[in-house]
Amino acid sequence: METNFSEQQLKDNDNKSSERIFRKCVHCGFCNATCPTYNLLGNELDGPRGRIYLIKDMLEKNKPANDKIVKHIDRCLSCYSCMTTCPSGVNYMHLIDHGRNHIEKTYKRPFKDRFIRSFLSSVLTNSFNFRLMLFLSLFAKPFSFFFPEKIKDMINLIPKTLPKKTLSTMKIYKTQNKKKPVARVALLTGCVQKILSPQINEATIRLLNRHNIEVVVPREIGCCGSLNHHLGKTDLANKTFRHNITVWYDEYLKNGLDAIISNTSGCGTTIKDYGFIFRSDQNLKKKAKKISELTKDITEYLDENVKLNFVQRSRNEKKYKIAYHSACSMQHGQKIHKEPINLIKKTGNEVHEIPDGHICCGSAGTYNVLQSDIAKKLLKNKISNIKKIEPQIISTGNIGCITQISQATEIPILHTVEIIDWYTGGPKPKILNNL
Numbered sequence: 001m002e003t004n005f006s007e008q009q010l011k012d013n014d015n016k017s018s019e020r021i022f023r024k025c026v027h028c029g030f031c032n033a034t035c036p037t038y039n040l041l042g043n044e045l046d047g048p049r050g051r052i053y054l055i056k057d058m059l060e061k062n063k064p065a066n067d068k069i070v071k072h073i074d075r076c077l078s079c080y081s082c083m084t085t086c087p088s089g090v091n092y093m094h095l096i097d098h099g100r101n102h103i104e105k106t107y108k109r110p111f112k113d114r115f116i117r118s119f120l121s122s123v124l125t126n127s128f129n130f131r132l133m134l135f136l137s138l139f140a141k142p143f144s145f146f147f148p149e150k151i152k153d154m155i156n157l158i159p160k161t162l163p164k165k166t167l168s169t170m171k172i173y174k175t176q177n178k179k180k181p182v183a184r185v186a187l188l189t190g191c192v193q194k195i196l197s198p199q200i201n202e203a204t205i206r207l208l209n210r211h212n213i214e215v216v217v218p219r220e221i222g223c224c225g226s227l228n229h230h231l232g233k234t235d236l237a238n239k240t241f242r243h244n245i246t247v248w249y250d251e252y253l254k255n256g257l258d259a260i261i262s263n264t265s266g267c268g269t270t271i272k273d274y275g276f277i278f279r280s281d282q283n284l285k286k287k288a289k290k291i292s293e294l295t296k297d298i299t300e301y302l303d304e305n306v307k308l309n310f311v312q313r314s315r316n317e318k319k320y321k322i323a324y325h326s327a328c329s330m331q332h333g334q335k336i337h338k339e340p341i342n343l344i345k346k347t348g349n350e351v352h353e354i355p356d357g358h359i360c361c362g363s364a365g366t367y368n369v370l371q372s373d374i375a376k377k378l379l380k381n382k383i384s385n386i387k388k389i390e391p392q393i394i395s396t397g398n399i400g401c402i403t404q405i406s407q408a409t410e411i412p413i414l415h416t417v418e419i420i421d422w423y424t425g426g427p428k429p430k431i432l433n434n435l
């Protein structure tokens with residue numbers, strides 16, 4: 001794609017890297033074929049190629065975003081399905097991040113939009129605020145029909161009950177035997193996940209400890225920053241990124257870390273991008289690059305580094321039919337797909353991929369609140385594809401997808417790590433009590 005940035009504009013590092021990406025695009029439009037919003041809405045501007053043109057035009061002409069640009073950019077899920085399809089290796093993720101940042105700097109959203117986006121940013125990224133919001137929403141749930149549409153959608157996403165923590169909060173979780181640990185990893189316990197589904201972090205810690213791996217959970221780290229990053233709130237996001245990089249890097253230098261484990265693929269995708277985000281920051285670039293290199297999704301880490309000790313089960317033991325839902329941030333953002341499927345297969349259960357599995361379930365961070373109409377259509381399609389398999393269990397690796405899909409089905413949904421923990425000696429997940 002021909003570009004027309006001036007020399008002056010190319011002195012800006014973000015323009016410079018976006019220009020390189022624009023130049024890779026050959027306008028072929030293959031990406032449109034696998035774009036969920038293009039498929040649903042049928043408008044070129046709601047597909048990746050159209051959005052690339054909108055972003056390019058806005059940046060090259062250094063013009064402020066307008067209603068039309070914002071509408072089509074906001075509708076993008078950041079699912080990165082287009083990146084998997086693109087034959088030219090166009091890094092759409094970096095373009096849409098740059099575009100969102102430009103929108104945030106140059107466009108004044110209507111008051112209602114600003115309020116909801118600021119509310120999401122301050123509540124979801126802070127565990128204390130999130131817990132308080134959950135508590136209040138449990139009371140509001142029966143009266144949700146009184147609220148405006150977006151607030152109602154937010155309340156409906158909140159589960160009726162929350163599981164209790166069973167592991168005490170510690171900084172270091174030591175291995176279960178007296179042997180020297182074979183590895184030492186940091187775990188990102190996340191902001192939303194540790195409250196909505198504490199059992200996911202607990203299963204991760206148990207599983208790693210049982211395999212002689214020490215786990216450190218630095219208390220200073222909460223959110224990974226991805227939520228604000230995708231809202232275009234770059235200053236807030238960068239503040240969190242800087243903090244996390246400093247804390248993890250200190251731990252890496254002082255006590256050693258073999259990996260930083262993420263068990264939420266949305267967060268993992270962003271942490272793996274810290275190196276790019278701080279590529280021009282002389283103080284942080286080396287540290288950020290190291291943090292990104294150390295970051296592994298739990299299934300990626302297990303597949304590459306751990307010889308799992310599966311518990312021998314009797315031949316007559318019940319086998320389950322499991323549908324694997326590949327989160328977009330996992331399969332498109334991190335290119336991790338076969339690893340979780342292979343791990344689940346090792347448990348002896350049947351694993352099935354969901355038809356049209358490359359298409360998003362509509363969760364996409366805060367998308368199911370901000371673009372709830374599109375998100376509901378995507379969820380409906382996802383559920384109808386899941387039903388074709390008739391599974392007893394659904395497995396996935398992202399809390400956002402778990403929350404989204406569980407609104408529309410009674411089929412129990414487990415994080416992949418809960419299944420692996422169970423089959424290597426951990427407890428059977430409570431949600432399966434009736435299965």
Ligand code: SF4
Nearest residue numbers: 035076077079080082
């Ligand atoms: S990230 Fe997803 S929704 Fe956005 S343009 Fe690419 S395929 Fe479409």
Ligand code: SF4
Nearest residue numbers: 025026028029031086
């Ligand atoms: S598939 Fe890649 S090269 Fe083709 S239009 Fe889309 S982004 Fe551009």
